Amino acid sequence: MIIAIANHKGGTGKTTTTINLGVSLANMNFRVLLIDLDSQGNLTYSFGIDDDCLSISDVFTGKKTLEEVIVRKEGLDILPANMQLSDIELSLHSVDDRVYVLKYMLDPIIANYDYVLIDCPPSRSLLTINALIVADKVISTILLDVLSIQGLKHIRNTVNEIKEVFNEKLSFLGILAVNTDLRKKISLEVLDFIRKNIDIPLFMTNIRSNVKIAEAPSYAESIFAYDPTSNGAVDYKSLALEITTLKTMNEWL
Ligand SMILES: Nc1ncnc2c1ncn2[C@@H]1O[C@H](COP(=O)(O)OP(=O)(O)OP(=O)(O)O)[C@@H](O)[C@H]1O
Ligand SMILES: [Mg+2]
Numbered sequence: 040m041i042i043a044i045a046n047h048k049g050g051t052g053k054t055t056t057t058i059n060l061g062v063s064l065a066n067m068n069f070r071v072l073l074i075d076l077d078s079q080g081n082l083t084y085s086f087g088i089d090d091d092c093l094s095i096s097d098v099f100t101g102k103k104t105l106e107e108v109i110v111r112k113e114g115l116d117i118l119p120a121n122m123q124l125s126d127i128e129l130s131l132h133s134v135d136d137r138v139y140v141l142k143y144m145l146d147p148i149i150a151n152y153d154y155v156l157i158d159c160p161p162s163r164s165l166l167t168i169n170a171l172i173v174a175d176k177v178i179s180t181i182l183l184d185v186l187s188i189q190g191l192k193h194i195r196n197t198v199n200e201i202k203e204v205f206n207e208k209l210s211f212l213g214i215l216a217v218n219t220d221l222r223k224k225i226s227l228e229v230l231d232f233i234r235k236n237i238d239i240p241l242f243m244t245n246i247r248s249n250v251k252i253a254e255a256p257s258y259a260e261s262i263f264a265y266d267p268t269s270n271g272a273v274d275y276k277s278l279a280l281e282i283t284t285l286k287t288m289n290e291w292l
Contacts, residue, residue: 040286041145041155042212043174047197048190049161052180052217054081055252056278057158059271060178062261063279065114069153072109075120076141076170077160078128083119086112087259096123098144099131105148113261116152128166138205141169163197171201176212179239183216183226191237212285215278216245218252244278246271 044053065071075082095118097103110117131137157170181187202209252271255262262271
């Protein structure tokens with residue numbers, strides 16, 4: 040099961056969700072690979088992996104194998120990224136099979152994992168297209184503000200286009216509201232609007248605003264290592280349970 044965590048809008052909790060959903064699934068004894076597909080390298084940094092480490096760029100250029108680059112932390116595998124990835128993306132534009140590069144890279148190792156989570160960059164870039172072509176499912180993370188609705192429409196259009204042209208099996212697993220405070224009227228209004236007007240399922244779980252979640256990356260830890268009793272840990276555990284239950288009920292694969 041390959042899940043792209045994607046939203047063209049920036050700062051909506053994609054990286055935070057990739058990390059903490061990933062660790063939560065690993066804690067349930069699933070075999071998990073996290074892919075940092077963003078040249079900002081935020082996921083890589085959040086696990087305390089050095090910026091000048093071997094990275095996915097070295098695999099794209101053929102200098103290293105996946106096995107040489109993958110790092111193991113908190114019970115899961117991580118394919119790191121750094122700034123070099125933006126140069127790689129530029130050079131990909133002249134490659135014939137440029138939208139399938141990630142798919143070709145991952146095909147040999149996919150069977151080794153139960154869940155592969157891809158942290159996408161905040162844009163409709165070639166890297167995001169690569170992720171959506173290899174993915175089975177998409178999770179879009181959103182903040183409960185008005186601009187998020189516009190962002191959701193954009194990612195929905197992109198997913199529909201990729202589905203039509205390249206990847207028939209692609210569909211949304213759900214929209215995940217993050218950093219929430221459901222005491223705010225605007226939050227409830229946005230949730231209500233999405234339920235009534237956007238034809239993508241909303242997860243039952245939402246990730247409450249929790250300062251521990253924001254602090255954990257500075258200690259190079261997931262929320263489960265940093266504060267396993269926090270609301271953040273409780274919420275990401277609940278999300279992992281919801282996803283594994285959905286998978287069992289629907290037998291996606
Ligand atoms: N539930 C939460 N509670 C508190 N802070 C949160 C929560 N979720 C995310 N944040 C904070 O919000 C900020 C943005 O999150 P994150 O980096 O995961 O977003 P992103 O979508 O990956 O951003 P980008 O588009 O730049 O890649 C971070 O500082 C993160 O710590
Ligand atoms: Mg990010």
